[in-house]
Amino acid sequence: MTTTQPPPLPQQPDAPAPPALRAEPARLSDVPGIQRLIQYWADETGDVLPRSEGEIYGTLRDFMVVRDGDRLLAAGALHIEWKDLAEVKSMVVDPGQQGRGLGRIVVEALLEEARGLGLRTVFALTTTPAFFERLGFRQAAVSAFPRKVWNECFRCPKYTNCDEVALSIDLRPPA
Numbered sequence: 001m002t003t004t005q006p007p008p009l010p011q012q013p014d015a016p017a018p019p020a021l022r023a024e025p026a027r028l029s030d031v032p033g034i035q036r037l038i039q040y041w042a043d044e045t046g047d048v049l050p051r052s053e054g055e056i057y058g059t060l061r062d063f064m065v066v067r068d069g070d071r072l073l074a075a076g077a078l079h080i081e082w083k084d085l086a087e088v089k090s091m092v093v094d095p096g097q098q099g100r101g102l103g104r105i106v107v108e109a110l111l112e113e114a115r116g117l118g119l120r121t122v123f124a125l126t127t128t129p130a131f132f133e134r135l136g137f138r139q140a141a142v143s144a145f146p147r148k149v150w151n152e153c154f155r156c157p158k159y160t161n162c163d164e165v166a167l168s169i170d171l172r173p174p175a
């Protein structure tokens with residue numbers, strides 16, 4: 001018995017792979033989106049402090065963002081405190097995009113920048129310590145960062161009732 005082979009399917013051109021999401025330095029045009037995300041989480045959970053657009057413009061070079069086309073998906077900032085110390089601040093992900101690794105992408109980009117700058121320690125004050133622990137941070141005493149306490153914590157309305165955990169990561173290569 002002869003079998004008839006189905007005609008070969010027409011060759012499909014390779015569909016272009018979707019571009020991998022990556023963190024990039026923030027641009028001026030990102031500021032409204034960054035402010036919107038920070039304000040959303042400040043109102044929703046209080047996990048980040050609100051920032052005005054003016055504050056974000058003034059520290060824009062601290063920020064890395066993840067975009068999908070024109071849409072801002074995540075943002076976070078690395079703020080240098082002293083010659084050997086910086087803080088990760090204003091870490092926010094679009095509420096519909098959590099759990100996709102975007103927070104990791106931003107923090108890892110900030111840590112790479114910190115290493116390139118020669119920083120020794122990066123710390124974070126957060127209500128979400130488990131996220132930072134997954135990225136290699138370890139819990140620390142906030143008193144290890146006296147400049148932070150003197151410059152910002154003393155002015156914070158939650159100073160006497162602080163619900164944040166301090167974590168830090170040592171960026172020096174292992175001996």
Ligand SMILES: CC(C)(COP(=O)(O)OP(=O)(O)OC[C@H]1O[C@@H](n2cnc3c(N)ncnc32)[C@H](O)[C@@H]1OP(=O)(O)O)[C@@H](O)C(=O)NCCC(=O)NCCS
Nearest residue numbers: 041047091092093098099100101102103104126130131134
């Ligand atoms: C916290 C936040 C930044 C995490 O971003 P995300 O993109 O959802 O996190 P990722 O998907 O990159 O997760 C990275 C790792 O952290 C873990 N993780 C993330 N959020 C977590 C949480 N709330 N509790 C425990 N682990 C968490 C993930 O399981 C993942 O672990 P894995 O890589 O071993 O699988 C984001 O949820 C957010 O914007 N939250 C509201 C604002 C906020 O709390 N900011 C942080 C305060 S400084």
